[in-house]
Amino acid sequence: PSLALGNEASAVRDCYRVLADEIAQHGTAGLGSLIISMTRSLSDLLAVYLLAREAGLLQVTEAGLACVLPVVPLFETIEDLEISPDILDAFLAHAVSQASRSLRQTSVQQVMVGYSDSNKDGGILASLWSLYRAQGTLAAVGAKHNVRVRFFHGRGGTISRGAGPTHRFLNALPAAALAGDLRMTEQGETIAQKYANQITAVYNLELMVAGVTEATLLGSQRDQTPHSLAPTMDALTAYSRQRYESLIQTPGFIQFFGQATPIDVIEQGKIGSRPARRTGQRTLGDLRAIPWVFSWSQARFFLSGWYGVGSGLAWLAEQQPDQFAQLQQAAFEWYPLKYLLTNVSTSLLSADLATMQAYSQLVEDSAVREPIMAAIEAEFKQTQQQLELIFGGSLAERRPRIYRMLQGRQGRLQQLHQQQINLLHTWRSLPSEQIAEREQLLTQLLLTVNAIASGLRTTG
Structure with a gap:
């Protein structure tokens, strides 16, 4: 406990200690996930559990050590999207990951996908198709472990960063990647355009709920085999x-x-x-x-x-x-x-x-x-x-x-x-x-x- 970790590790650990204090007083309902930007290996995710243990975010359960907050990979570049199924497969099979889901009584694993960096790396065609391919494969990896993958879409306010009409975006997702819900960011000027007042905010949220419902129902009726193209x-x-x-x-x-x-x-x-x-x-x-x-x-x-x-x-x-x-x-x-x-x-x-x-x-x-x-x-x-x-x-x-x-x-x-x-x-x-x-x-x-x-x- 008295070992000096260095500035960067100490800063992360101290942040996690604030989270641990909040959880001790009010529980986890007001907190989200520990999202790991630029996830490129299983170790990137397991390192979070190590720091969480030092900060008191891990608990000892019958199944072993378990984290009270979900750890979420964020796959951003095209290369990361290509190797993401192997990383998720190993993560879902890991004992700490399994014990953590049991502790939180959930069979859902959130996975965040990024649009901006994949586009910057390879252009819009490579970005959108790599995201489409990856989501379908990641959903199949989750099913293999009896886990439902909930995708968190890191979309920005411009087309190069994943923006576009909401209904077209939802209909373009692989059917397996939309199982009744999703998470999504809204960034840039779209925040003011869509949510600056209650009327437009409610209108846009209704569009989102209706779009997810429609895409989920229609997707369940579509042929799940890969398209010939x-x-x-x-x-x-x-x-x-x-x-x-x-x-x-x-x-x-x-x-x-x-x-x-x-x-x-x-x-x-x-x-x-x-x-x-x-x-x-x-x-x-x-x-x-x-x-x-x-x-x-x-x-x-x-x-x-x-x-x-x-x-x-x-x-x-x-x-x-x-x-x-x-x-x-x-x-x-x-x-x-x-x-x-x-x-x-x-x-x-x-x-x-x-x-x-x-x-x-x-x-x-x-x-x-x-x-x-x-x-x-x-x-x-x-x-x-x-x-x-x-x-x-x-x-x-x-x-x-x-x-x-x-x-x-x-x-x-x-x-x-x-x-x-x-x-x-x-x-x-x-x-x-x-x-x-x-x-x-x-x-x-x-x-x-x-x-x-x-x-x-x-x-x-």
Whole structure:
């Protein structure tokens, strides 16, 4: 008990002691779960039990040591989603996990899945399909242990972070992953849009309850065998992810991202619960997914919401024309595919090629700027072409509501974008010792960030 643990372990243990004191006074009803971000091994979960024991959160039962609070894995990256079934299988079989469920008298194991980091790693197609695949397999692992898996969806306020119409999201879930209930986060500007007053809050909660009920009942009637397009989606995902990764791994891409978007301004804004970077390193891997998506949307790239999809579809049409034809036919009948294509089309409509090109001029090195911008422009046009082929018409005709909404705001948004570009150029060129001038410009830049986000309404 007197052993010095070090700052990080002591901080976690002391936090758990606060929880133990709360439980001693009031019980566990007011507390949630111990969610383990970036779960990548069984040890990541078992380490929590070790720290919980030191803080008094474990009890001795007939079945052995048991934790009074549930331990919940959070699988975030594509690699983590791929290995998640093996981790959950080992966790559910572990004696402490079993004793803990017995203590809490439940046969439910919560599993959290993250949309943001999987999207940042591999693009929207790889993210959504990996999540779909993982949930089906994880539900089967739970059934093997007579445990019902309750999925906790870490969705953000923009499409690249899992947002989208609630009913489409629910219908696109694997039937086995929705057994009457789920948990879900609402983040970003969607909090104000959906829950700012009682009328809209009740309305949106009613939509959620009705949607979960409908999706559960209809899902129980559907054929549970894998869709015939599943192998095609696996191949399409692999190619799309390869194209996406080839872009973000291009030499100079970090420089392009840092200069063509207002990421340096966003990092200065005090608008988030966590810092923009996990450890402060100037690398893509260290950057959190929220500022990654937010900065691309500010510059109207919306890159993580569509890049890689067009080239993937074009590859499929060339290499496997029969499967492409089947995909075209299923695009509006098979909910997971419909949800994916609808979200991609929304991201594409929200993007604006002329605005992208204007922001790209902020990249000082033409040897970096020109090849990367050329790749983005080519993929943008190819994605638009492939979607219009599948939709059977232009996106403006097939998605008229969002097209009209964005067109109605485009004139004012262009003024804001140009103002932000001018301010970025001036602010970045000022010497660091001109502190007062830089602070004044930063305030104006942060106002443009807020104004553009309000105008787009799909940035959070």
